[in-house]
Amino acid sequence: MKHIISILVEDKPGVLARISGLFSRRGYNIDSLAVGESETPPYSKMTVVVQGKEHVLEQITKQLHKLIDVYKVIDLTSTQTKFITRELVLIKICTNSGSRSEIMQIVHTFRGRIIDVSEKSMNVEIVGDDEKIEAIVKLFNKFGILEIVRSGKIAISRGSKTRR
């Protein structure tokens, strides 16, 4: 099962290496990892998507928590809290005068944005969850996708309660 782990870390040199190193040396696979400043510097928030059974995830969270620079680890998937996930995807699609308007319609329907247009291609920005991204990629396939760049998933809990 896929788990989404939210990690609050002190933003020190090497902290990303400590975390990614822990995943690799203990044999855990990372699906995606996103990191950025949190609301309280010097802390950063990392969102890691990882596959594994319940007891493996328990080990991952405990081992992460053991790292000196890690402040808090939450496996969002295994808590009762409802949460929202989002991912930003940038897609470069082959276009010609014939396909351009159809692509624009799809982008509009998916509430994406066109951020660059050239003679032979178009860059599209899409924000959403897995399902939405999968759906739009499927639709774009017939035009020819030149490149996809994904930010990795980030997540936040619903309601006013913070996960700190």
Place this chain on the structure above:
Amino acid sequence: MTNKLSGAQILIECLKAENVTDIFGYPGGAVLEIYDAIYNSDINHYLVRHEQAAAHAADGYARSTGKVGVCIVTSGPGATNVVTGIATANIDSIPMIIISGQVGTTSIGKDAFQEADLTGITMPISKHNYLVKDIKILAKVIKEAFHIARSGRPGPVLIDLPKDVAMEKTEYKPITTIDIPTYKPTIKGNAKQVKAVISFIERSKRPVLFVGGGVVIADAHKELMSFVEKTSLPVIPTLMSLGVFPFDHPLCLRFSGMHGLAHANMAIFEADLIIAIGMRFDDRITGKITEFAKNAQVVHIDIDPAEIGKSIPVDLPVVGDAKAVLKDLNSLLKKNLPKKEQWLSRIQELKAKYPLAYEKNTKAIKPQAVVETIAELADEQAIIATDVGEHQMWAAQYLHHRRPRKFLSSGGMGTMGYGVPAAVGAQVANPDKQVITISGDGSFQMNLQELSTISFCKLPIKIIIFNNRFLGMVRQWQDLFYEKRYSEVDLEGKQPDFVKLADAYGILGLRIDNVDDLKPILKQGLDHAGPVLIDVRIEREENVYPMVPAGRVLNQMKYTDKDAE
């Protein structure tokens, strides 16, 4: 005008503030500044002859005292040479500070001369590490590093100090407080869970108490003794805790696992409750993990939450320091629990049925007899360091193990070459105690350059080499599992003369190759005032028994060569 100190001088001031009196090290280009500061300081520096030995010496210092061991090495190869020592200390949870020199901050990342990324290299094998690029945080980093090394589940912490930071000057303000918001080890066990431990014991019929290195680290042997007196639980120490509970106590099952005592393994196999304190269910202890203590409930008490549930499922977890939890348990036990007579008599039965045994009255010198003779002749307070291999297991099986911190051995890493430098550290820390290294002819040669340190620092260490002219433990596996195909383990005729070698270093060298000489020459060696090396020519192909072959269940032991498949 304020008095400014260099980074190197600040380092020395900080070490003094942490009550460091002895350090082990080896100078080099990137630590010239530090060695210049050492030159004027009253800290005792012990010059080793290879950096690996500096780390093991700091480790032996720490294991024998509970204090933080400190070593200093230069950048690049100096620092990579301590990697084995750091890994050895890390897996056995030994508090240690490693100061490594680094190239100047402007050269970092440029593949400069003697540059190696030590924080990167040691990330997975240390408790924590620092690269100090700013002299203003140096004092704070050192304070934190010592705190992290010695608190919680202890471990080695490396401080990588670039040469220019060591040279730069700034005002030194001693740091007195520590606040690491991301690091708060749990000391006191959860009250409900601690209370539940007692009801688990009350409900059980066949309980055993497993005590590991955590009990030694927590200095909880007294609390352990009163807990056992109140509960009458049979006790099984691990290799890491030998001596924490006296071997000759009627409730002591000695140690278990691959080469543990058969009665201990059988008791675990039959147990319906395992209470584990400060141990981590290493594969050498559990045998086949899915079959380990299948019918037992497990109570696991450990300061490191990640150990609980890591290897085996746990019915009752208690996160906390061994001493704190044992104290709480003892105060909950107002009166002694009723003895489980039936189980205790079964334990006695197992003890009688499966004694340790070896062939006696032979012409050849049996290694077990050598250990027994050492146990008989050594001082009561002697500290015994071992290397790794068959001799280590015989030492674990046959020494008396009556006190904690007297048996120093590389448990988790199984580092050959540990014994001699660890004894150096132990002797420095305990100048008035007898320090003995039990080694093998293979292990000894992995750090024999330390004879120089021993000789010239006048450390009266007694090195006893169990010399079978084999890499014995590997030979044993080849004997039992590879049809005696002795691949690259036979050292007959491929060894130096150890007695002459000792002589070359100005150390008394003795040889025992006749069983009648065993006791008198061992006595002569142990009574000698200075350092001694004793080359004992033991039976060549003696195997260590009992043995649970790797991946087998604990009750599937081999007891003699005849049991070999």
